[in-house]
Amino acid sequence: MRSSFALVLLCLSASVLGDEALDRRVTSLAHELRCLVCQNQTIADSNAPLAVDLRNQIREQMAAGKSERDVIDFMVQRYGDFVLYRPPLKATTILLWAGPFAFLLLGFFFLIRFLRHRQVPAPQLSDAERAQAAKLLE
């Protein structure tokens, strides 16, 4: 009797733990996906009805054994790359990824050019000053 009770408890806690692990996976993936209704929120943060539906969709698919990759593919197929908070690196997004570095290089280019062309006036000393300096150095 006692052992069967323990077994039930064990099963219960296992399923609760399983749910918690699933919860964590759902939440972490939901943080990677953009809510298309309120575009600057993730579907984890948004309370828009669509975000709720999509969270449920993630949970359903993960509970059915789908991987993170599968769920992301499912979303991208329907909503496009825009749904990803981290846009993929490809031909159409190359400007997005390389742009900041290109601007950095451009900045260096102008900085170096500016520094090279800057004319540092050589210190001009009068004969009197020269003589004074020579005296000090002796």
Next chain:
Amino acid sequence: MTKLVWTLGIFIALVALLAIGLQLNPREVPSPLIGKPAPAFDLPLLTAPDKRFSQKDMIGKVWMLNVWASWCPPCLVEHPVVTQISRSGLVPVVGLNYKDQRDDALPWLKRNGDPYQLIAFDPNGRIGIDYGVYGVPETYVIDRQGVIRYKQIGPLTPDVVQKKIEPLIKELQGAQ
């Protein structure tokens, strides 16, 4: 002098960039579904729960799928445009009633008129997800082979219908 020209040039380029940026609509997310087969579904009809409709039923015809809901004010705004397209007989217009309830949707149709050839009922929005719906109303033009050729996000306007949808539908209807 050249410095002034450079500064002015960069300034104008920057203004042009920002002006273009401001005119883009961030809500118009290009749909990855254009050129892909319309996602499969088989749903009960809003008006007759015992009957069903599938996108396969329309193979061989150019048709329009209009996603709407009674809780969506812009749907009411575009309603006269949808009605006009349907009345003109240009193309069969099928409705997809999205995340709605029969008790709300049916009186809405009674009040505003029912322009649809038939209406599929998607109360939990599951089919909406397959179609990448994120802001009703949305409208799809689907060709004879069942491929999505156009997606309108937000209400249809007479301008869009005249400039984009009508020419596209006529072109698709011309192609065998």
